[in-house]
Amino acid sequence: xxxxxxxxxxxxxxxxxxxxxxxxxxxxxxxxxxxxxxxxxxxxxxxxxxxxxxxxxxxxxxxxxxxxxxxxxxxxxxxxxxxxxxxxxxxxxxxxxxxxxxxxxxxxxxxxxxxxxxxxxxxxxxxxxxxxxxxxxxxxxxxxxxxxxxxxxxxxxxxxxxxxxxxxxxxxxxxxxxxxxxxxxxxxxxxxxxxxxxxxxxxxxxxxxxxxxxxxxxxxxxxxxxxxxxxxxxxxxxxxxxxxxxxxxxxxxxxxxxx
Numbered sequence: 001x002x003x004x005x006x007x008x009x010x011x012x013x014x015x016x017x018x019x020x021x022x023x024x025x026x027x028x029x030x031x032x033x034x035x036x037x038x039x040x041x042x043x044x045x046x047x048x049x050x051x052x053x054x055x056x057x058x059x060x061x062x063x064x065x066x067x068x069x070x071x072x073x074x075x076x077x078x079x080x081x082x083x084x085x086x087x088x089x090x091x092x093x094x095x096x097x098x099x100x101x102x103x104x105x106x107x108x109x110x111x112x113x114x115x116x117x118x119x120x121x122x123x124x125x126x127x128x129x130x131x132x133x134x135x136x137x138x139x140x141x142x143x144x145x146x147x148x149x150x151x152x153x154x155x156x157x158x159x160x161x162x163x164x165x166x167x168x169x170x171x172x173x174x175x176x177x178x179x180x181x182x183x184x185x186x187x188x189x190x191x192x193x194x195x196x197x198x199x200x201x202x203x204x205x206x207x208x209x210x211x212x213x214x215x216x217x218x219x220x221x222x223x224x225x226x227x228x229x230x231x232x233x234x235x236x237x238x239x240x241x242x243x244x245x246x247x248x249x250x251x252x253x254x255x256x257x258x259x
Contacts, residue, residue: 009056039063058085137211
């Protein structure tokens, strides 16, 4: 798994370095910790690095921690955030919550409180990552089919069968025999109710699974081809490229820094 990157922003050098050292000593090797002495420097670092967790002081010259968060949201950079402050004003805390801050820590911060807050924040980041992954691999047509769900009993049975066997060699004839229907009749019925041919549906399901494996495992392209029902990587690559307009290798490279 990729190491998480934490950015600590504080105009007080002692506080900033104290937080950095606490993280490095308490979670040896688990995080890359970057620091910035103001919001401007923080923005520059965020433009260069994928930041998983932002820990920022709330009162800083020129641009406050809250103003920094507003800038990041406007530019669609949305790391998980912990606010540090020597002040407990309700208005600050209220604004922080509105901006999606996951914790508001009052200085001085104990090592235990800091690491507990970081652990919770990293869990939030992991959940966001899973959500982003699901959105990335999602096939809109398959989602539409799953959401509608108003199909005849036999078509529901076919979809369930495909879900259980798409990683094997599977044909319309096999499924027709399974549900005791003529293959031609089943083909027409499937197309009528799903607005997809049987072959197109199986291909979409296989490609969706392949995308998940590309982003979440170290399996080779050949191994993934086998796991989603293709006997040869060459044919799998051809099908994947037709669906995604890029090869599986390029797809993995494109998203590996995020997943």
